[in-house]
Amino acid sequence: MSLLVITIISLCAIGVVAAIILYVASKKFHVIEDPRIDKVEEALPAANCGGCGFPGCRAFAEATVKADDLGDLYCPVGGSDTMAKVASILGQEVEDKKRQIAVLRCNGACEHRPKTNIYDGATSCSVASLTYGGDTGCEYGCLGMGECVDACNFNAMYMDESTGLPVVIEDNCVxxxxxxEACPKDLLELRNVGPKSRRIFVSCRNEAKGAIAKKSCEVACIGCSKCFKECKFDAITIANNLAYIDDDKCVLCRKCVPVCPTNAIHELNFPPRREPRKDKAPAKPKIENIEKPIVLKKPKEEVKDNQSTNDIKKEE
Structure with missing residues (x-):
């Protein structure tokens, strides 16, 4: 028997033995997977966006099956309807959560924030934020390179060329x-959509003192506390020279908006405010407590006496 034949037979024998060992090991150490994981994964939108905090929908499905309570687990893409389906599969209950949307907390458009230098480097917000503060006097503002737009997988954002800022498309945002997570300046925040998509928030992240912030951006929050004093619902806090509105406490009364001297507070999707009519004549002031003139009347007896004296004079 030639050496070549012996080699072939030996390799085949080794392959067969290895296959047998792997088969026995797979049967011995086989892990039975919960069939509910597949059902939960089918109910999910299969976006694999990571918004739930897990690397994909499969990992999120495994977490929901292992969890005793779904209160801390939420699929932002599917929303409350998807979580209701997941809860029904697992035989659990889940509370409805308010739908959220991304908002940009920077109002420093080109017209409000003049440039002080020209950046000539990598067109990446992460790289630019490590090398310098920005091409304007505000080191907290948007760099305008669109890294957040590139991170969005749902076509919910685009860069506005006129302002140099990203714009969120409300209907597409999930x-x-x-x-x-993509913004190195922490300018984007998830907030409640609000009733009729109405929202109020401070569109600024500048923590510099009032005069410095106003010099770098004319619409920056200067921490004047006027909105804080106006709010009657404890929805506004002032920290690090910056106001913040808690959307869970805000009742959308809009009283804080007109008192802001720099227009740093944004109100979205509200009807226009009613302005007083200029052609309307001013109302006449009401005169109260006017004393009526006192009219003195003669008694009836005196009237009769006067009549009698007049008759006597006529007779004479």
Whole structure:
């Protein structure tokens, strides 16, 4: 028997023995997977965006099956409807959560924030934020290189060339949190959509003192506390020279908006405010407590006496 034949037979024998060992090991150490994982994964939107905090929908499905309570687990893409399906599969109950949307907390458009230098480097917000503060006097503002737009997988953002700022498309945003994590300046935040998509928030992240912030951006929050004093619901806090509105406490009364001297507070999707009519004549002031003139009347007896004296004079 030649050496070549012996080699072939030996390799085949080794392959067969290895296959047998692997088969026995797979049967011995086989892990039975919960069939509910597949059902939960089918109910999920299969976006694999990571907005739930897990690397993909499969990992999220495994976490929901292992969890005793779904209160801390939420799929932002599917929303409350998807979580209701997941809860029904697992025989659990889940509370409805408010839908959220990404908002940009920077109002420093080109017209409000003049440039002080020209950046000539990598067109990446992460790289630029490590090398310098920005091409304007505000080191907290948007760099305008669109890294948040690139991170969005749902076509929910685009860069506005006129302002140099990203714009969120409300109908497409699923609150996956990808843009929030992509922004090195922490300018994007997930907030409640609000009734009728109405929202109020401070569109600024500048923590510099009032005069410095106003010099770098004319619409920056200067921490004057006027909105804080106006709010009657404890929804506004002032920290690090910056105001912040808690959307869970805000009742959308809009009283804080007109008192802001720099227009740093944004109100979205509200009807226009009613302005007083200029052609309307001013109302006449009401005169109260006017004393009526006192009219003195003669008694009836005196009237009769006067009549009698007049008759006597006529007779004479």
């Amino acid at each position: 609150a996956c949190n990808a843009c929030v």
